Amino acid sequence: xxxxxxxxxxxxxxxxxxxxxxxxxxxxxxxxxxxxxxxxxxxxxxxxxxxxxxxxxxxxxxxxxxxxxxxxxxxxxxxxxxxxxxxxxxxxxxxxxxxxxxxxxxxxxxxxxxxxxxxxxxxxxxxxxxxxxxxxxxxxxxxxxxxxxxxxxxxxxxxxxxxxxxxxxxxxxxxxxxxxxxxxxxxxxxxxxxxxxxxxxxxxxxxxxxxxxxxxxxxxxxxxxxxxxxxxxxxxxxxxxxxxxxxxxxxxxxxxxxxxxxxxxxxxxxxxxxxxxxxxxxxxxxxxxxxxxxxxxxxxxxxxxxxxxxxxxxxxxxxxxxxxxxxxxxxxxxxxxxxxxxxxxxxxxxxxxxxxxxxxxxxxxxxxxxxxxxxxxxxxxxxxxxxxxxxxxxxxxxxxxxxxxxxxxxxxxxxxxxxxxxxxxxxxxxxxxxxxxxxxxxxxxxxxxxxxxxxxxxxxxxxxxxxxxxxxxxxxxxxxxxxxxxxxxxxxxxxxxxxxxxxxxxxxxxxxxxxxxxxxxxxxxxxxxxxxxxxxxxxxxxxxxxxxxxxxxxxxxxxxxxxxxxxxxxxxxxxxxxxxxxxxxxxxxxxxxxxxxxxxxxxxxxxxxxxxxxxxxxxxxxxxxxxxxxxxxxxxxxxxxxxxxxxxxxxxxxxxxxxxxxxxxxxxxxxxxxxxxxxxxxxxxxxxxxxxxxxxxxxxxxxxxxxxxxxxxxxxxxxxxxxxxxxxxxxxxxxxxxxxxxxxxxxxxxxxxxxxxxxxxxxxxxxxxxxx
Numbered sequence: 001x002x003x004x005x006x007x008x009x010x011x012x013x014x015x016x017x018x019x020x021x022x023x024x025x026x027x028x029x030x031x032x033x034x035x036x037x038x039x040x041x042x043x044x045x046x047x048x049x050x051x052x053x054x055x056x057x058x059x060x061x062x063x064x065x066x067x068x069x070x071x072x073x074x075x076x077x078x079x080x081x082x083x084x085x086x087x088x089x090x091x092x093x094x095x096x097x098x099x100x101x102x103x104x105x106x107x108x109x110x111x112x113x114x115x116x117x118x119x120x121x122x123x124x125x126x127x128x129x130x131x132x133x134x135x136x137x138x139x140x141x142x143x144x145x146x147x148x149x150x151x152x153x154x155x156x157x158x159x160x161x162x163x164x165x166x167x168x169x170x171x172x173x174x175x176x177x178x179x180x181x182x183x184x185x186x187x188x189x190x191x192x193x194x195x196x197x198x199x200x201x202x203x204x205x206x207x208x209x210x211x212x213x214x215x216x217x218x219x220x221x222x223x224x225x226x227x228x229x230x231x232x233x234x235x236x237x238x239x240x241x242x243x244x245x246x247x248x249x250x251x252x253x254x255x256x257x258x259x260x261x262x263x264x265x266x267x268x269x270x271x272x273x274x275x276x277x278x279x280x281x282x283x284x285x286x287x288x289x290x291x292x293x294x295x296x297x298x299x300x301x302x303x304x305x306x307x308x309x310x311x312x313x314x315x316x317x318x319x320x321x322x323x324x325x326x327x328x329x330x331x332x333x334x335x336x337x338x339x340x341x342x343x344x345x346x347x348x349x350x351x352x353x354x355x356x357x358x359x360x361x362x363x364x365x366x367x368x369x370x371x372x373x374x375x376x377x378x379x380x381x382x383x384x385x386x387x388x389x390x391x392x393x394x395x396x397x398x399x400x401x402x403x404x405x406x407x408x409x410x411x412x413x414x415x416x417x418x419x420x421x422x423x424x425x426x427x428x429x430x431x432x433x434x435x436x437x438x439x440x441x442x443x444x445x446x447x448x449x450x451x452x453x454x455x456x457x458x459x460x461x462x463x464x465x466x467x468x469x470x471x472x473x474x475x476x477x478x479x480x481x482x483x484x485x486x487x488x489x490x491x492x493x494x495x496x497x498x499x500x501x502x503x504x505x506x507x508x509x510x511x512x513x514x515x516x517x518x519x520x521x522x523x524x525x526x527x528x529x530x531x532x533x534x535x536x537x538x539x540x541x542x543x544x545x546x547x548x549x550x551x552x553x554x555x556x557x558x559x560x561x562x563x564x565x566x567x568x569x570x571x572x573x574x575x576x577x578x579x580x581x582x583x584x585x586x587x588x589x590x591x592x593x594x595x596x597x598x599x600x601x602x603x604x605x606x607x608x609x610x611x612x613x614x615x616x617x618x619x620x621x622x623x624x625x626x627x628x629x630x631x632x633x634x635x636x637x638x639x640x641x642x643x644x645x646x647x648x649x650x651x652x653x654x655x656x657x658x659x660x661x662x663x664x665x666x667x668x669x670x671x672x673x674x675x676x677x678x679x680x681x682x683x684x685x686x687x688x689x690x691x692x693x694x695x696x697x698x699x700x701x702x703x704x705x706x707x708x709x710x711x712x713x714x715x716x717x718x719x720x721x722x723x724x725x726x727x728x729x730x731x732x733x734x735x736x737x738x739x740x741x742x743x744x745x746x747x748x749x750x751x752x753x754x755x756x757x758x759x760x761x762x763x764x765x766x767x768x769x770x771x772x
Contacts, residue, residue, distance in 0.1 A: 006046040006116040008095040014079060016072040021081050021088075024048070025095035028116070032097075035065040037085040038219050038229050042097060045212040046116050054422050056364045056432055058464035059189055059216065059233050086219045099184070099217060107177070107184055108217050111203050122207035123215075131179045132597050133198060134585065135495040137172030138473050140165060143488035143585065143600030145175075151195045154431050154460045156395035156408045161474070163485055169393060169460045169474045171431040173206075174230065174496040178223060180592055185226040187233060187463055189214040191431050209427065223495075223588045224580055230497045231579020235467035237500050238442075239576040241453035242674045242701030243313055244386070244470070245568055246275025247558050248531035249542065250504075253282035256296040257303050263542070264312050268672060270551065272543055273558045275673045276455070277307065278388055278531070279316045287354035287401075288323050290330055290375045292382075304383025311673030313385035315455060318376070320392050320437055321358030324350065330375055334361065339368040341426065344414040349426075351396035351411060360394055362417050363436025364429050372437070373444020380448050386455030387441045389469070392434035393460045434460025438468040451703045457529070463496070470500040470529045478507030478538070483520050484615040488600040490527060494581025500572075501583075502529030506541045514546040515617055515652065518553045522655035523613035525557035526605055528572075528582040553653050559670045564609075566666040566683060566696060571606035573697035582606070590627040593643075599625055608663035608692070609634075612648060612656040622656060624648045630661035632688050637751040639689075659748075662692025664716050664727070674701065680739040683760070685716070687727050688748050689771075692718045699736050712736040712762075725749070725769050732762035 009026025016022075023030040029048030033041045041062065043050055053061050073080040079090040080100075087100040098109030107128060114123035133145045140163040141148060152171040161168060173188040175196070188194070194208035218229035249267070254260050260277055267274045283300075285291040292300050304314050322331050322340070334340055335348075340359040343349045348359050361368050376387065398406035413427040429436075438458040445454040456469035465471060473489050476482040486503035493501040505524035506512045512520065521543065524530055534541035543554035561568070574580045581588070584604040586596035602612045602625065610631070612624040626642040633640070633648075634657035640646055648656040659665065665686040671677050679698065699711040712734040719726045727745055732738070743760040746753060747769040754769045 007113040008044070011079070011090065011092045011095050019068040019070045021072060021079065021090075023079070023090060023095060028095075028114075030090070030095065030097075032081055032088050032090070033062060034068040034070050034081070034083045035062060035216075036229065036232065037068055037083040038225070039216065039233060040083070040088055040099075041214070041216050042088070043212060043214045044114060051212055055366065055419065056191075056429065056436070057189070058235075058432075058435070058462060059187065060235070099219065101182060101219070105182060107182060107219075108186065114213055116211065119211070120207065120209050121211065121213055122205060123213060125204045127198075127202050127204055128179060130594075131177055133175055133177055133204070135172070135175040135185075135492055136196060137170045137174070137496050137498075138168055138471075138489050138493055140168070140485050140489065142598070143492055144598055146198050149195060149197045149199050151193075152190075152431065153193050154393040154434060154462075155410075156391070156393050158408075161476070163481065170434075170462070170465070170471070172461075172463050172465070172493075172496045172498065174234070174463050176223060176226060176495045178587060178591060178597065180594065181221075183220055183223045183226050183591060185218040185230045187216040187230060189216065191462065192428055193430075223591055227495065227497055227580065228578050234464040234497050236579045237466040237576050239453070239573065239706060240455060240470070240500065242565070242569060242677070243275045244455040245565065245572065246530075246674050247273055247525070247561065248276040248278060248315070248529075249274055250278035250531055250533040251280065251541070252534070252536045253280040255282045257298065257300075260303065260307070260314075264307060264310055266542070266544065268310065270544055270555070271672060272551075272555045273562045273670070273672050275311065275675075276313045276315055276386070276531075278533070279314060281317055281319070281354055283316060286323070287319075288325070288328055288330065289318050289321075290378055300382045304385075308383065311675045313455070314383065315386040315388050315457070316379060316384050317388045317390050318441070319353060319390055320360050320363075320394055320433070321351065321353035321355060322361065323355035324357045324359060331359070333375075334359070334371065337371060339365075339371050341411060341415050341417055343412055344416065346416075349411055349415040351394075352400045352405070353391060353395065353397060354401050356400040356402055360411060361437075361440075363433060363440050364418050369436065369440035369443060372440040373447060376441065376444045377448040380445065386457070387445070388457040389434070389437050389441055390459050392437045392458065394433050431462045434458055435462045435465050435468065438465060442468040451705070453702060453704060466498045466500065470502070471498060472501065472529060472531065473503040475508045475535070476504050478510035478512040478516065478534075478541075480516060480616055482507055483516065483523075483613075484601065486527075487523070487603060487613065487615070490583050491581070491585045491600065491603060494583050495585065497579055499575040499579070499581045499583075500528050502527040502531055504531065504533040506532055506534060508533055509535050509538070511539045512541060512546075513617075514550045517541065517543075517546050518550045518652055519614050521550075521554045522557045523611060525561045526611055530561065549652070556653070557655070562671050562674070563667045563669065564665070565674065565677060566668050566698075567606065567609075569701070570666070570695065570697040574606075586610075586625075586627060593627050595625060596627060608660045608665060608694075610658045610660065612658070614650050614656070620651055621647050621649050624656055624658070626658065630690060632659045632661070632663075632748060632750070633657075634659055637748055637753070639750045659688050660690075660692075661688055662690025662718050662720070663688040664692055664694035664718055666694070666696050677701075679737075680741045682742040682744070684744045684746060685727065686746050686748060687718050687725065689720045689725055690718065691720065698738065706736075709734065710736050712738055723771055725771060727767045729765050731764040738762065
């Protein structure tokens with residue numbers, strides 16, 4: 001505990017060893033460590049006792065990084081630690097820190113000294129001219145966060161949550177700062193209660209409980225590079241099974257086996273593509289996790305088998321609360337093995353959730369995560385293909401659910417968690433609880449699901465959550481404001497290094513109008529994670545319940561998603577390999593265009609597709625900004641010069657969608673589910689005038705064989721002159737075998753289309769079109 005106020009003093013002494021600089025600043029001591037040329041860690045703590053790596057730390061340990069060549073330079077007034085990418089400057093009189101680009105431009109500079117007082121600390125950074133801030137996880141409101149105060153404390157918020165409700169389900173203390181010709185990203189390594197404050201012009205303040213200031217800073221000339229460096233630190237998403245990229249249908253609840261069968265048959269009868277059906281809490285016996293309600297689901301194994309035969313996977317919800325019931329095997333086993341969190345007095349920490357009085361596993365412990373996986377295995381053996389982890393902020397009701405539940409809180413902050421040699425309290429691990437549950441789910445499935453990839457979904461979590469699971473934005477509402485809010489939320493999650501994200505299509509709470517549902521499905525069909533979901537007590541929200549017109553719009557929107565699967569799967573591969581967002585803010589590819597810095601109602605899907613959804617009722621046209629270069633209307637082929645706003649037609653059955661010049665968009669035929677898509681399915685490659693490149697990634701979509709190199713990559717390039725356009729396709733690389741298949745190349749030259757078809761056997765080829 002810090003007993004007195006402490007600030008940085010003058011540098012008294014320092015030592016430089018390898019890639020690390022130690023600085024004595026009076027009472028506080030500082031360590032500056034370059035982990036990569038573009039990534040530095042700065043730690044400061046009064047007394048100089050730095051914490052050891054803990055098992056729950058989300059950042060890669062320093063020793064996992066290769067040694068970095070750095071150079072120390074000193075002048076009369078400062079110490080300069082240089083990597084090949086940027087410099088850290090420490091002022092000798094104040095020990096304040098700033099970063100410098102190779103050209104000497106400052107960034108992430110102390111405005112005043114950090115302060116430690118009792119059991120908390122804060123630091124204040126100078127906001128440079130024209131600097132903008134993004135990320136911070138799932139926050140509502142505008143995508144650019146200047147002016148906001150954002151709390152990091154995982155919370156099930158009061159209903160209905162909205163644009164300025166904070167905190168929410170996730171705590172992701174990661175942000176991206178951007179100004180022309182300069183970008184950097186920051187991860188503040190504090191799992192305790194904390195907040196960012198951008199409400200005072202000219203400064204960014206971070207305040208946290210705890211003692212050690214621990215900050216990682218990634219620098220890059222391009223924003224995508226910065227996100228890649230942050231992903232090197234925090235981890236990258238695993239490559240999902242292809243079926244997880246299909247459409248998911250959910251409701252609280254499809255309450256019986258018959259309901260699920262009728263739902264599945266309706267999708268197939270109406271030829272609306274769908275891959276996954278989610279089962280909410282009513283499939284359980286009295287909300288007891290790892291059980292089935294035998295009256296409603298008499299034969300879950302046969303149900304799962306029949307669903308899979310029809311092209312559907314089943315995903316079941318799991319909550320962390322384990323019902324206190326001496327006759328319940330999960331509780332008995334967990335109590336015997338001491339897996340549950342205990343309060344400060346050493347008794348079981350109890351709280352009310354769906355099954356009324358419950359206890360909560362301590363997912364910070366590896367043995368408890370393994371225990372959870374062992375019970376999860378029973379559902380895997382029943383044919384369940386994935387898990388939806390909910391209520392894991394953790395949320396706790398003020399009274400039993402059977403008596404109404406009441407307000408939502410959490411576990412006692414002095415409850416004890418962790419292994420014996422790193423014992424701490426829930427105050428330190430609260431924000432990590434959802435991530436720990438997601439890790440247990442992922443590790444259990446990886447162990448017990450043979451060589452099959454699984455799907456995991458999680459409501460809560462901390463930075464690095466992408467290593468274990470997809471995420472969604474929680475319990476939204478069927479209103480236009482939440483449709484609009486989802487666009488910025490998903491982009492900001494990607495900017496926080498969390499790429500596999502979605503929001504409930506149509507809104508969870510309340511009843512969508514036909515127009516709202518149509519507009520939401522148009523863009524929701526292109527969410528990275530695409531799921532329709534609705535709450536108990538609302539009207540049905542399946543795609544066919546709003547009338548024939550909306551049913552047709554939904555079908556066409558999902559047909560497009562499934563046709564784009566070769567493109568989307570390749571974009572997801574980039575996310576898994578390099579940490580790139582699937583949904584990208586425009587400035588990620590146009591960082592010198594200041595106009596893009598505040599656009600949060602348009603999105604790039606991968607590099608080439610740009611969607612501009614309609615986000616207000618009654619509109620049949622909308623303003624769209626086209627960045628520099630040529631752009632093509634996806635539907636009509638009209639070519640537009642960029643660097644301007646246009647008025648795009650948007651009848652109810654059309655999502656404004658544009659393609660960047662030089663685009664290469666591989667597509668497949670329409671399928672009802674991804675199981676119908678085979679490696680020899682025909683492929684159509686759409687190309688557009690300009691200069692561009694694309695790498696098509698393919699594997700079996702199901703197994704982990706790709707980790708052994710069993711995948712294929714095909715590199716493509718488009719080159720254009722005033723008279724011709726040429727598509728050059730390299731020889732296919734990799735050991736994944738693809739039978740000969742028909743490949744059609746369609747050249748879009750404005751409204752003019754040309755097509756040529758070849759038999760693709762993996763050899764290099766070129767196709768040339770004469771321009772008309």
